[in-house]
Amino acid sequence: MTRILHINASPRGPNSQSAQLANAYLDTRSQREAALEVDTLSLWEEELPEFDGDKNAAKLSFFGVGEMDAAGKSAWDQVVDVTQRFIAADEYVFNIPMWNGGIPYKLKHYIDVITQPGLLFGFEPERGYFGLLENKTAHVFYSSGVFAPGADKKYGEDFHSAYMNWWFGLVGIEKVLTTRHQPSILTATPAEDLGKAIERARAAA
Structure with missing residues (x-):
């Protein structure tokens, strides 16, 4: 069995074009x-969960800054719960509209919660950052109103x-x-262009 985690980063429901691609x-x-x-x-x-001071302190303890106290341990457990759902997937499907040149803030919040040492990445002074996930695939559906x-x-x-x-990569x-x-x-033909994009999404499957 293949487990896919579909991460929908659009708030537009059925009107989301990036979500329409991912769903196709x-x-x-x-x-x-x-x-x-x-x-x-x-x-x-x-x-x-908010990535607040307790969670940040818990994260920094992995880099030798302070020690994880009871509050930090409780905060870290929240992070682990969210991250394990991500780690458990074999593949990922993201649909991501462009907001102000970048990604929606809800997706950035999610990434900031799960991107933690010992869970998704490691660090060594000489080696630098290195990823801990192995044999994972991501398919990303990007949309933007004006940028191309x-x-x-x-x-x-x-x-x-x-x-x-x-x-x-991280x-x-x-x-x-x-x-x-x-x-x-x-574009002069938005409906036609969306239809073609949906066909590309189906073909990618």
């Missing part, structure tokens, strides 16, 4: 693979996929596949 991909996969299990994490519906790869900078820049690619996800629907607004 997952529906096609599900039709072809009877043993597929899909766990959907909708970040706007999830109550994520290769477009003039007056239409924006990509701190969107660039950030995600850096993060995938945690050890080496196989990353992308499907883009960019731009979705600055």
Whole structure:
């Protein structure tokens, strides 16, 4: 059985174009693979723990800064609970709209909670950072209203996929596949373009 964690980073429900791409991909996969299990994490519906001072202190204790006290241990347990759901998946599907050149803040919050030493990454002074995940695959569905790869900078820049690619490398996800629907607004044929993007998503499955 293959377990996919679908991380929906859009708050737009059925109107989300990035989610429509991800769902087309997952529906096609599900039709072809009877043993597929899909766990959907909708970040706007999830109550994520705040990454507060206790959690930060617990994290820093892994780098030799202070010791983890009872408050830190309790805070760290919350982080571990959220992160284990991520680690348990074999594959990841992300749908990510571009917000102000980057990723939505709810996704950044989630990443900040789960990206922890000893869970998703390790660190050694000489070696630097290294990922702890192995044999994982991510398929990412990106959308943006105006930005498009290769477009003039007056239409924006990509701190969107660039950030995600850096993060995938940090945690050890080496196989990353992308499907883009960019731009979705600055086009003469938006409905047709969305349809083509959905077909690309199905083909990727």
